[in-house]
Amino acid sequence: MAVLRHETRQVRAGEDVVSVRQLVREWAVAVGFSLVDQTKIVTAASELARNQVIHGGGGTLRLEALNDEHRRGLRLIFEDHGPGIADIAQALRDGYSTGGGLGLGLGGAKRLVNEFEIDSRPGAGTRVAVTRWK
């Protein structure tokens, strides 16, 4: 699998969530995603970027356009140095929220992508990587 192109952006404030949506949309179009697939990855990015701002105190988003032998994809890596997540299984459960939301952000984002990886340690921060294939 090869990374064809990559870019890293800062995600700091609420307004950045909107620019993340626009940026991910541009990349999804460039990869050649269908409208439904574009909408899914943009929505997942919106949830994860918001989590990063609210819970992680902001961080970075790295976008990667991927290519393996017979398919193309888009990977988004959200990384922050916030307080981290003590219980990942609980954070992924629908309806669990510490941010006053619906508790659909993390679990919902997971359902909208093909691959989902989360790595978090209390005090060290959180890294969420999601990939959607065309």
Added chain:
Amino acid sequence: MERIPILKMGECLLVSIQVDMHDRLAMTLQDDLTTRIAETRAHGVLIDISALEIVDSFIGRMLGNIASMARVLDAQTVVVGMRPAVAITLVELGLSLPGVSTALDVEKGMDLIQSALASRKGNGRSPT
């Protein structure tokens, strides 16, 4: 401060969301609409989301909150114009917008509100 305009037409308030809303703008719309319903004594609220390219859990929650607050203030909310790709994504995300009435377009949404208004007037006149 950036705001989404709310138009009044008869007993109905109309909102067309034409921008990609950040969360604070969505919260402002929720507050403004609730205030306007009380001020204008509107009985219907029509929200056009045909320009929205995504509805995530935050915007979904805002739509649900508006519908609940409107109901408490004796007004019915109809959300119109959701794009098919948005509907597919929303359900997969886990949001089914309980308590929010929807219609395919503004015209059908207006029909829904008008018939609700007509039936409440009919009920008002009947001697019970």
